Amino acid sequence: MAFVHPPPFVFLLILLPISAVAQNDASYVNVGSSLTATDENSTSWLSPSGDFAFGFSPLNQKDLFLLSIWFAKIPDKTVVWYARLDNPVPRGSKVELITDRGLVLTGPQNDELWTTNSTGTLFGFMNNTGNFVLEDSNFNKLWESFKNPSDTMLPAQIMERGGVLSSRRSEINFSKGRFQLQLGDDGNLVLHTINLPTDNPNEAYYESHTTAGDSGTSSPGEQLVFNESGYMYLRRENNQRVALRQARVGSTADFYFRATLNFDEVFTQYSHPRTSNANGSWNPIWSVPDNICVASNAKTGSGTCGFNSICTLKPDRRPMCTCPKGYSFLDPNDPYGTCKPDFIQGCEEDELSPVKDLYSFEVLTNTDWPFSDYAYMKPYTEDQCRKSCMEDCMCAVAIFRLGDSCWKKKLPLSNGKVDSSLNGGKAFIKIRNNNSITLADDRLPIPKPDNKNQNNLILMWSMLLGGSVFVNIILIVAICLGVFFIYHKRLKRPILNVDAVEMNLRCFTYKELVEATDGYKEELGRGAFGIVYKGAIQMSSNVLVAVKKLDSLFQENSDKEFKTEVTKVLHGRLLGDSCWKKKLPLSNGKVDSSLNGGKAFIKIRNNNSITLADDRLPIPKPDNKNQNNLILMWSMLLGGSVFVNIILIVAICLEALDDRRKLVRFVMVAIWCIQEDPFLRPTMRRATHMLEGVVEVPVPPSPYPYSKTS
Numbered sequence: 092m093a094f095v096h097p098p099p100f101v102f103l104l105i106l107l108p109i110s111a112v113a114q115n116d117a118s119y120v121n122v123g124s125s126l127t128a129t130d131e132n133s134t135s136w137l138s139p140s141g142d143f144a145f146g147f148s149p150l151n152q153k154d155l156f157l158l159s160i161w162f163a164k165i166p167d168k169t170v171v172w173y174a175r176l177d178n179p180v181p182r183g184s185k186v187e188l189i190t191d192r193g194l195v196l197t198g199p200q201n202d203e204l205w206t207t208n209s210t211g212t213l214f215g216f217m218n219n220t221g222n223f224v225l226e227d228s229n230f231n232k233l234w235e236s237f238k239n240p241s242d243t244m245l246p247a248q249i250m251e252r253g254g255v256l257s258s259r260r261s262e263i264n265f266s267k268g269r270f271q272l273q274l275g276d277d278g279n280l281v282l283h284t285i286n287l288p289t290d291n292p293n294e295a296y297y298e299s300h301t302t303a304g305d306s307g308t309s310s311p312g313e314q315l316v317f318n319e320s321g322y323m324y325l326r327r328e329n330n331q332r333v334a335l336r337q338a339r340v341g342s343t344a345d346f347y348f349r350a351t352l353n354f355d356e357v358f359t360q361y362s363h364p365r366t367s368n369a370n371g372s373w374n375p376i377w378s379v380p381d382n383i384c385v386a387s388n389a390k391t392g393s394g395t396c397g398f399n400s401i402c403t404l405k406p407d408r409r410p411m412c413t414c415p416k417g418y419s420f421l422d423p424n425d426p427y428g429t430c431k432p433d434f435i436q437g438c439e440e441d442e443l444s445p446v447k448d449l450y451s452f453e454v455l456t457n458t459d460w461p462f463s464d465y466a467y468m469k470p471y472t473e474d475q476c477r478k479s480c481m482e483d484c485m486c487a488v489a490i491f492r493l494g495d496s497c498w499k500k501k502l503p504l505s506n507g508k509v510d511s512s513l514n515g516g517k518a519f520i521k522i523r524n525n526n527s528i529t530l531a532d533d534r535l536p537i538p539k540p541d542n543k544n545q546n547n548l549i550l551m552w553s554m555l556l557g558g559s560v561f562v563n564i565i566l567i568v569a570i571c572l573g574v575f576f577i578y579h580k581r582l583k584r585p586i587l588n589v590d591a592v593e594m595n596l597r598c599f600t601y602k603e604l605v606e607a608t609d610g611y612k613e614e615l616g617r618g619a620f621g622i623v624y625k626g627a628i629q630m631s632s633n634v635l636v637a638v639k640k641l642d643s644l645f646q647e648n649s650d651k652e653f654k655t656e657v658t659k660v661l662h663g664r665l666l667g668d669s670c671w672k673k674k675l676p677l678s679n680g681k682v683d684s685s686l687n688g689g690k691a692f693i694k695i696r697n698n699n700s701i702t703l704a705d706d707r708l709p710i711p712k713p714d715n716k717n718q719n720n721l722i723l724m725w726s727m728l729l730g731g732s733v734f735v736n737i738i739l740i741v742a743i744c745l746e747a748l749d750d751r752r753k754l755v756r757f758v759m760v761a762i763w764c765i766q767e768d769p770f771l772r773p774t775m776r777r778a779t780h781m782l783e784g785v786v787e788v789p790v791p792p793s794p795y796p797y798s799k800t801s
Contacts, residue, residue: 120215125187128156128180136217137163142347143171143221147184151263155179158186158196158205160221160236162347165363165371171221171243171349172236173265174205175257188215193225193234209233220247220319242268243351244323246343250315252276256352261425269392270356277302278311280325280335282358282379284392293389296356297380301325301333321348323360336360336377349373355410355427356395357383375407383410384508390462394506397421397429401458401507416453417522432502434523438484450481453520457513459490460504470495477519492516603628608638757782762791 120136127133128147133156135146144163147156148170158180159173174196183199193209211227218224222245224235237248242258244250253276258268269284271292280299283292301312310329317323321340325333338360340348346362353359359378364371380386384402387395395402396412397420403411414420414430421429468479476497480489483499490498492513605611607626615623615637623639760781766772771792773781780786 120188120217122188122190122212122214125185128182128184135163136215136223138217138219138221140219142219143217145217145223147180147186150179152179154182156182156184157265158184160217160223162363164365165347169349169363169373170265171245172223173241175241175267176205177266179265180204188212188225207234221245222248242353243349244315244317246317246321246348247319248317250274252278252313254315256358258352258354258356261354261427264354268354270352270354272352272358274312274315278313278325278327279305280312280315282352282356284356284387284389284394286392293392296383296387296389297358299325299333299335301327317348317350319343321346321360321362323350335379338377340376353409355383356387357409359408378408381408383408385510385512387506387508388461389506392505393429393503394508396427396507397425398503398505399430399432399507400428401455401509403509415455415520415522417520429503432487436484436487436502436521436523449523450521451524452477452481453522455518455520456515457511458507458509458518459513459516460488460500460507462506463488463500463502463504464490464498465501466499468497468499471497473517480519480521487521489519489521490516491519599628604638607636611638611640756784756788759788759791762794763788765794766791767795 124136126135126146131149133147133149135144137144142162142164143160145160146158148159148161148168149156156179157170157173158176159170161168161170180196181199184197184204186194186196189195190212191210193207193212194205194215195203195207196205197203207225209225210233212225212233213228215223215225220237222235222237225233227233237245240248240250240254240256242256244256250256252274254274256272258270260266260268267287269287270282271285271290272280272282273292274280279302281295282297283295285292299312303309303311308327308329308331310327310331312325312333313328314326315323316326321343323335325335327333340346340360341362345365347365348360348362350358350360357378357380360376361373362376363373382404383395384404387402393400395410399418400412400414403413405411410427412427417434418430418432420426421431465485468476471479471491472495473491476489476491479497480486480499485501486499487502488500488504490500492515599607604626607628608624609626611622611624613625615625617623623637626636626638628634628636760773760778763771763773763781764778777786781788
């Protein structure tokens, strides 16, 4: 019998239903398609039924969005999947389907925020189960939201071994929370807390006991299945089903279902009517564990609520966290967070006054923090337990139960709970009395002092202020005395003679010279017109000086003549009125052996000041065998008036003069130096050169051209 080929339209009729089913089950997204976060009416990719949408859902915060999948037909747009990011994305962010990258989320500045890393993507589609899938040209699934869940499972979704659900931080904060649901590699489904920011888990507070050997079977759990009828169970390797909870659920035709690990640690299955009625809401069907407050007993971490808080189970089997009296939430916007004491409790603070005046107890029944105790006393009475905690500066809470057992606990307190199985056990919470200032006002909790302490405080401040005033008075008096003595000392300073100032010399009073020479006591030598005395003047050190007291025969114009003579010696060092700046070697008691190579100008008139200048000639120092001689030369006018008052000191080594010509040269130099006309006298530099033979010595004129002789 020959085979008859059916007409081509038969194949078209066969394929038509398949195509129709495919179109009803999925909404395709082509490569290059994109969505942008703009506002609440932003475009999204809908499933064929319109039950689910993929796109940017706006958050309560202004201009912030979440890349997510949500129920599109119910009023609250409940999110069932979201891209795991640390922060929501800003307005203007974009998600695009790219062939070599899959879904790529970028910010307004085109910076990449998230991607599926799906190479070879041909298209994506949002199906009616709420699963968004990326496939390649061979229809292989490269990525799907069901295999990368956030905190929710939907009907038709399966979790394999190693799969994890992570709670969000809070109702409106979608960053990673502290709780996880995980199907372990051993087949055991567990709920546990993690230590953020890591994924390091604490002890499980719920487990399914589906490992090999549990329930008398060697077949471990393999999958967590949420079937299309709304039932959730664990499937073992031998296909045995282990229901998480026995509960009656409605029809999927009438209800939406979801199973969510809530931010408060409870894994709950919910149902919601499939109506457009805005009054519909999500109703819990079952939850694990049954009592999260009692079940959470991990030795590490804070527990269901934050540290120092108390977990109480509400009628809807969801936890409520509260702070004990005297405590408040560390973050007022996080009602499930840590509680902080509103006072400072410490041993140093407790020393301020008796502890019974500082603290009292808040008593709670059937309340406990199981793993915060540091001391256990038994047998102990209730009064002993209270007293022990009151007198212990480290004790924050004391638990008394079982009739004779006392536990003392310190901060922070973890796993706080209200548990009826404690059979009336009491918790004594130590709080500071009302007369102290709390930390809520950013001030230290200083107890209100009694009258005795207040009097002591006033006395202390009085002593401090009085001592400060006394010290200030002493300081002012010291400053005034210092200023007075300095001013008085300046007034006592001798006023310098104008002429002496012009010559940069210091003036001494006659009284100072009398004191320096001890009343002109020790005589060093005599000259034609005066006597030289030994003295000592106290300056920076005790300086020995030679003082010549001139006769009173000098005339009044001797001041002018003396100044002229000092000015003539241009290279001389003027040291001061009757003052030797250099220490004179007067130990031999002879002025002629003490003033070697020097030249001095001295003026004495009655009790007036004495003016002196010194110059050292550059003549080599003679050895000990040489005899130094002092030649005093005076020239004066015939009327007794003095043109020059000079002590010329020339060191002449007579034993070295073996040549008459040297003697003649020395005498000629001496005659030049005693010329009555001061302008004819050579400078000391030229005189030195003439003495050494460097410069020819001309024949000097008569030294007394105007003088009269007797």
